[in-house]
Amino acid sequence: RKEVEQDPGPFNVPEGATVAFNCTYSNSASQSFFWYRQDCRKEPKLLMSVYSSGNEDGRFTAQLNRASQYISLLIRDSKLSDSATYLCVVNTGGFKTIFGAGTRLFVKA
């Protein structure tokens, strides 16, 4: 079993749709969590951190469920510009950061 698992997709949604991504992690001692966005042939960039209390940034909402060991990302009112690959990232302590393989999103007009 991979340490961090994501549905690879692709998710194909129309503009304006709401889409949700889930990510599960295996190490219960994991300490911090992030969502990154990666555009084609570009480097990953931080989208948002994920806090235990949940957090929101505009159309994006991230949540953490430590008991079930998953994190989620909700995108509301999808835009064409949201088309990208979304990476789930887990810091398991010390120097160890584990990246999920990513979920591809295509938003269509």
Next chain:
Amino acid sequence: DAGITQSPRHKVTETGTPVTLRCHQTENHRYMYWYRQDPGHGLRLIHYSYGVKDTDKGEVSDGYSVSRSKTEDFLLTLESATSSQTSVYFCAFRPQEDTEAFFGQGTRLTVV
């Protein structure tokens, strides 16, 4: 701009040759990383560094070595390149041990 650059951005090399990729950061961060990214695998850690001359292996370190003689530079060397090392290589730093990572623009390496 995250203050981290990689060179070269693209390279084609022949099997069996040594190759060195360079990562340079301008913000004096302690923690630096080399990852490779391949379809279906996501980002996998090759080596990391927690200070000058302090480095350690990641999950896919075979065939790779690193050096960090200055805080700002982290070099990745493929000792004898193989076709399985064709990949996109990303360097990153973290400001603190448990914070987010910031990535360079990547090096696309092809071994023929």
